[in-house]
Amino acid sequence: MIGQRDTVNGAHFAFTDRWGGVSAVPYEELNLGGAVGDDPAAVRTNRRRVAGALGLDPERVVWMNQVHGRDVAVVDGPWPADREVPPVDGVVTARRGLALAVLTADCTPVLLADPVAGVVGAAHAGRPGMVAGVVPAAVEAMIALGAEPSRITARTGPAVCGRCYEVPEAMRAEVAAVVPEAHSETSWGTPAVDVTAGVLAQLDALGVCDRRASEICTRESRDHYSYRRDRTTGRLAGYVWLD
Secondary structure, three states: OEEEEEEEEOOOEEEEEEOOOOOOOOOOOOOOOOOOOOHHHHHHHHHHHHHHHOOHHHOOOOEOEEEOOOOEEEEEOOOOOOOOOOOOOOEEOOOOEEEEEEOOOOOEEEEEOOOOEEEEEEEEEEEHHHHHHHHHHHHHHHOOOOOHHHHEEEEEEEEOOOOOOOOOOOHHHHHHHHHHHHEEEOEEEEEEEOHHHHHHHHHHHHHOOOOEEEEEOOOOOOOOOOHHHHOOOOOOOEEEEEO
């Protein structure tokens, strides 16, 4: 259920795998995405199970309507029930105990925390979002709330690796023109993009020194969802919050 978990100075980071939930094939088992065709009741149950495993109130988790952009929202609580969740790919809060969540199935989930300032952020960095600068935008939003880049801890979760994310040569060139570190090649010798490497380079340029990436490739791991591998599939989640 909780594939990876880390705590640094009261900041909590957690990434799920696909097991321990109630979703049926092809979403089996722990799908946390509400917009992929799964039974909504199963998704709600799965979200409650993960929240319970993490010691969180499931009603105090902020989810995003992810659209592969760079917009970031500053929040101090869950979205009101009578409002649509806005299309954003980053959320930031200075509210301790409020968990932020990001959904992925190959894209890079980015979790950020400055425990001294009491600020956390979560970002959804697919290829378009990485190029657009969603991670720098999230860090900028955290800085506006008092965070310091040198104090920020960053964790990225399971994502498709640069040796598996095949793209056309022209696309690789377009991405590398903006983020050179994302230039990659597949294990079978074709053009590729390494989104996680690009994100880590962006964080480094911003002065975020404490950076750690998951070594799990979602396309290679059957314990994780992968859109590129399966197309119709569930979504993993990354969570970040402060005591």
